[in-house]
Amino acid sequence: MAASTRIEGIDKLAGRERYIDDLDIPGCWWGMTKRSPVPRGTIREIRFGPGVDWSEFVVVDHRDIPGPNQVRLIELDQPVLASEYVRHVHEPVVLIAHPSRAMCRRAIREIEIIVDPEPAALDFRVPPAPEQIQHGPDNVLSHLTITKGDAERALRDAPHIIEGVYETGAQEHVYLETQGMAAWEEDGTIVVKGSMQCPYYVLNALTHALARDEKHVRVVQAPTGGGFGGKEDFPSVIALHAALLALKAGRPVKIIYDRAEDMACTTKRHPALVRHRTGVDSDGRLLAQQIEMTIDGGAYVTLSPVVLSRGIIHAGGPYACDNVSIVGRAVFTNAVPFGAFRGFGAPQSQFAGERHMDRIARTLGIDPAELRRRNLIRDGQTTSTSQTINDGTDRVAVLDTAIRLADAEKNQQEDRAFNASHPYLRRGTGIACIYHGGGFTGSGEVHLASRLHVAALPDGRVEVRTATTEIGQGMLTIFTDIAADRLGLDRSRVTIADADTARVPNSGPTVASRTAMVVGKLVEDACDDLRRTLGLDPVARGGAVTDAIDNWYRTHPDREPVGRAQYRQPPGIHWDDETYRGDAYGTFAWAAYAARVEVDLRTFQTRVLGFQTVQEIGKVLNETLARGQIAGGVVQAIGWALLEECVWRDGAMANAQLTNYIIPTAADVPPIGVHFLENPYPHGARGAKGIGELPMDGPAPAIANAVADALGVEPDTIPLTPERLMELMTHARA
Amino acid sequence: MKILTPNSIPEALRMLKDGSPDARPIAGATDLLVHWPDQRTSHAGPFVDLSRIDALRGHRWTEDELVLGALTTYWDIITDPRANDELPILPRAARTVGAVQIQTRGTWAGNIANASPAADGVPALMALDAEVETAGENDTARVPLDAFYLGYKQLNMQPGWIITAIHVPRRRCDFSSFIKVGTRNAQAITKVGAAVTHSDAGWRVVANSMAPTVRRCRALEDALDRGISIASPDALIPLLEQDLAPIDDIRSTAAYRMNVLARVLFHELAPVCPFIGTTSGRNAP
């Protein structure tokens, strides 16, 4: 199918799309948040200064919360507003609202939160000192293991053991639209509207802390300017804040973070430390993988256990190895909580894994591509969780296609000559082989039991009702096309309902590369069910469908025909949460990436000269959108690999400004080659697998491997800023 | 917030005096708005918008000077063929400022008055021995740009005065080079920067982001003028340290700044100075 145009594309381009900040809500006040000045301590006093007239303001603190003071997510440990104790800098303590935003700004400065500080744990990489312990014996909040075969024994017998330690930094999402939410009460129902990925997560958080049933809470997604995971968990917090202010003020209240607040106070990608100890034979075949992954959870649990889970499941890489032992730990610190970010732990663990493959190759004197060819999973072999891969994809061909399209062999020859003669520029090529599981891990999708409806409207159109959100990825377009294609209708006859919990069923969160593959499949199923409801046979299309809708409304004018779908697990999937063994995902997308870089030895800057991606993603639903996902992911990962450094001072982000937190511009991005291979997945919409997160996994290791190739050093920590590379080269020389 | 819109220099100066000490001139307002709205309250004073004053607009070429009016933008110079031909270091520097939006609004005078140690327009002007013309209510002055900074963000200009013009000598340079090592390839603040010229007046080496103000590296200039041999980038460092004092901040480190400045300068100079580099011509990066 040719790429159809994007449904909301022109509105976005023309600036007509109305985001929550653009919505004029009559009588609406502005809300703002006063936060903890220190990473840890007991709140002694809250002072309201004389600089403003407080009678004009609505002020909310923890005592105004009708239900439990808890943000409901995986655990209930995070308070909506700190009461006696703060666990991180910028933790919300007091909320205020006023008709004027400028007055709010002034008033926030008049509030002083006085905290008796306690020793904060700020470095997740080292064991906490006794006075820093805040949970269990060691601040570890989640501990997971994967075991296959006997890694200890295999390591004892291995001819070569290769070790490496890898580190990745936090990353800010930098969605174009900052977090924002409005709330008001309407006939006894609290309505919350704003920027979000997961309306039902927000709904669940509201019913819990506001002690209301679902009927009296309504959550509506406003057009959302990007999420990347940053609007998976955090919107629950700001939604609760807006709702509390609106309830107390008795009028609508809107909270819109400015960029500085958004960057400093909301979640980021989990920093990670990964150790590898690998046994190999002289041909480079993997005999044993021993991997330890530690991630910084920050001050509250948020999504850390599942980020850790996806991280360790992807840690072994797309390779066959009979003896694997992976240990994962997420630890509490007094940092601003880390949360979901595109890739969800897998970019961190695969950075380590793919850098380590290069270290093995260099140590043994084997070509890095050849080392990978020898170890890539063949059909019939198993992953680290003992999941048998049998999808017919030729993973070696994926790699070889990338190498061919990147002209890697020719470039490497040219670069060797170039490097020998140039006074200060050095070029190199690096590759990475990656995989990414689509949808929730293990039995996650079964627990979600996602639902979706397709209704036929009196005007003859069909409406897809889903809580899956458009967050820039193109869901509106994809779902329209899937429904139109399934029912044989023109796409103008398909509409997608607003993601409004009063109107759409819970289709699960818009995360985990699950939209096209998992929820898109529900669109197909619901279309089929609509046909049944309309009394049509399973192959009826086009005119037959529209005629049946007309007929239906002639005979049942007040009953809407609705097709319903609910997730059903594809047959033959088995996962054991206890042993962490089995089919971690319904399917994986596979990819190989090649980067060519040029390092300037005067400035230690790394420029990516070219970037080639090859991925097998089941089925491309819309070529333009799919290319956009890959290219965008590569750019985001180039930022993470080379530029984006969160500078921490006492648990706070010191560079919470776009002038100093450096994301790539168009001038920092090379031409990106995007090549798709298709091997339809029978249980995804029209054969699609997940694709959104995949491109985040590969660029960082490919680039670091290219720098290693250019310079002969081992860049094991990212972001590989010029300053960090200078240090590395100085040590290498010393 | 109050914005005043004078039509002449005397009117502007009067407004600045009436609004003192909080009144501030604005030209392109690109620097001022960076911290909006965080520092709005600290920007409470009236803004005196210079942009309607015809006498400050445009640039002109005299017999021996290029005169930039205080409202001359980077774009004005980027698009002037004569500047590209005669004083190419100016358009080259201008092209590294922000991106096109900033280049068309930001002024050279604003860049000077803002007094950021990382300013990119200032080193190029300073390497051409530019002078700053300033005016107060009853007087005017002309100060060499390299004497215009007294310390971090401290100008050699009286309160209530404004910059009216920048005078650049039309001196042929047989060598000029502009170096910006930014945090990325566009929209970047300089981490290490330098402007280098050679003319009948001798060598000028000016560094930005290397000290509390943009600064000339006089020890190095002197060594270049005397043709003292310098074998490696590291050998430049003791010379640079005589004039510069880089710091660690959220953008970079002092060590990086010094090392990189030495390396970029070395590789700029080696091809044109026979006394720089090893005799074999094979130089350390």
Ligand SMILES: Cc1cc2nc3c(=O)[nH]c(=O)nc-3n(C[C@H](O)[C@H](O)[C@H](O)COP(=O)(O)OP(=O)(O)OC[C@H]3O[C@@H](n4cnc5c(N)ncnc54)[C@H](O)[C@@H]3O)c2cc1C
């Ligand atoms: C996105 C962005 C990117 C940028 N990138 C760069 C960059 O790469 N390199 C760089 O050097 N700068 C950069 N800047 C900073 C800024 O654009 C420049 O310094 C610009 O030259 C300032 O000129 P302006 O006319 O906008 O100054 P304004 O903002 O109007 O004024 C700046 C200061 O100078 C004073 N002032 C202005 N005119 C006069 C005058 N005639 N007499 C006395 N005082 C005066 C003002 O009171 C104020 O203190 C960037 C800014 C932004 C927003």
